[in-house]
Amino acid sequence: MKKTVIAGFSALMMGLGAITFAGPGNAAPEPSHIAGQIMVKFRVDAAAVGVLRRHGLSDGPWIGSTGARLIKVPAGKELQLIDALSRNPNVEYAEPDHVVTVATDQPNVDYFPRQYALHNTGQEFTSTLGVNVAGGTPDADVDAVEAWVKTTGAGIRVAVLDTGVTSSHDDISSQVVERVNYSDAATGEDKYGHGTHVAGIIAAIKDTVGVSGVCPDCDILDGKVLNDQGSGSTSSIAKGIGWAVDYEAKVINMSLGQRVSSRTLEIAVNNAWKAGAVIVAAAGNAGTQAKIYPGAYPNVIAVAATDNKNVKASFSTYGKWVDVAAPGVSVYSTFPNGSFVLGTQNNRSHGYDIASGTSMASPIVAGVAALVWSTSAGTGNASVRDKVESSADENIYGTGMYWANGLVNACDAVGCVRP
Structure with missing residues (x-):
């Protein structure tokens, strides 16, 4: 069905800082982050323990292969500690661990369509x-x-x-x-x-x-x-x-x-x-x-x-x-x-x-x-x-x-x- 050019996201609703599924028809969730944890990447890994200790924090596990660590912090202090850590020259970045939530998809669930996406004959x-x-x-x-x-x-x-x-x-x-x-x-x-x-x-x-x-x-x-x-x-x-x-x-x-x-x-x-x-x-x-x-x-x-x-x-x-x-x-x-x-x-x-x-x-x-x-x-x-x-x-x-x-x-x- 490739032809000439005509000129000229169940469901993904985005709230600020939140991951949601791609399905329309829902109000976006409020901005949010996970309480009690933040993500931190250090320029020099050896400096991590010392930097964290100065803020009363302990080292945390790696986040996949990103080089960042998941650090436990007192609930309610996430943004304050992110700001403080970001000022340290040994810290590459510190950021919230954003909430991921789901939005339900369009409420047309009574329909039982054929798979037009794969082969569309104009079917009803x-x-x-x-x-x-x-x-x-x-x-x-x-x-x-x-x-x-x-x-x-x-x-x-x-x-x-x-x-x-x-x-x-x-x-x-x-x-x-x-x-x-x-x-x-x-x-x-x-x-x-x-x-x-x-x-x-x-x-x-x-x-x-x-x-x-x-x-x-x-x-x-x-x-x-x-x-x-x-x-x-x-x-x-x-x-x-x-x-x-x-x-x-x-x-x-x-x-x-x-x-x-x-x-x-x-x-x-x-x-x-x-x-x-x-x-x-x-x-x-x-x-x-x-x-x-x-x-x-x-x-x-x-x-x-x-x-x-x-x-x-x-x-x-x-x-x-x-x-x-x-x-x-x-x-x-x-x-x-x-x-x-x-x-x-x-x-x-x-x-x-x-x-x-x-x-x-x-x-x-x-x-x-x-x-x-x-x-x-x-x-x-x-x-x-x-x-x-x-x-x-x-x-x-x-x-x-x-x-x-x-x-x-x-x-x-x-x-x-x-x-």
Whole structure:
């Protein structure tokens, strides 16, 4: 569906300093940081103990591969100690450990759509209550079915840094090859629902009952960085990124973001890029051009959301800093079979349902990047990213204005032969 140029972020709501999931329709949370801890990086590691002792503090654990440490401090004294430590020449930086929270996605959960994002025939969506939803524009999709003729991404590892991936769903659980829990939840199970939905978009098993992921033979690295209430911290995200690199992720998906940049988070992203991973993140659901992170970092592919007519979703963050677009409205995927928070909040059917947000668009792009890794273009992360972006369909309104490169196209990205 690559044509000529037309000129011209379940859900990611950003509160100042907070990471939230990409799903529209919710009020942004208040600015916040984790009480009782801060992140500090020293210019000289040997000076750390002495500097901290002068402020009545003890040394803390490393935050992934960032070189920063997580330091316990008296609750309520975080900003005061950050200011004091920042004045010390032995301290490179000190910053809050921002709160990571979840926003629920658009309340259209009655709809049971087909997977137009992968293959759009203009099909209608029908709700469980019998309400007909107008069909979309044929071929307003990412041409995944055509791409599968060439590759289904066998063995490519994609890290999903999220609320976890359920261990009991026939369509996605067997795709998980490694798990870790960096949240404060008691277990690594996905009791929120968001991570399972994202993982299914990437790698649900093809040719079984249910859905198919964009990269159906990919392996999933399940990095639980948010707890069962959908809350966590910047440091947990940074740890997850480092873990993904250690377990050889070719692609890292983060359907989350924060409005304030963090040096620790950016270091983690840059380290992952240097290690050879492609990093993909949701652009956000503020409906504005305001940058969010990690999506806005140079070494991340930021993804906006479109609907089944190739129109920018009204909630999607946009701007020339956003790299590509992908379907993010009423995207059908896996959910936990048992009870989970999003299901309770929205009266969802268990097992499968739709969700909307740049949280859903980002894993589509992550899946396409994984497919490219399995082709001759998969010689390195720079070449994979270039292929994903340069092959994007420019023939959608908003290219160059809402996003830089157009709608991601799996077929063109992998160089498939069209019928």
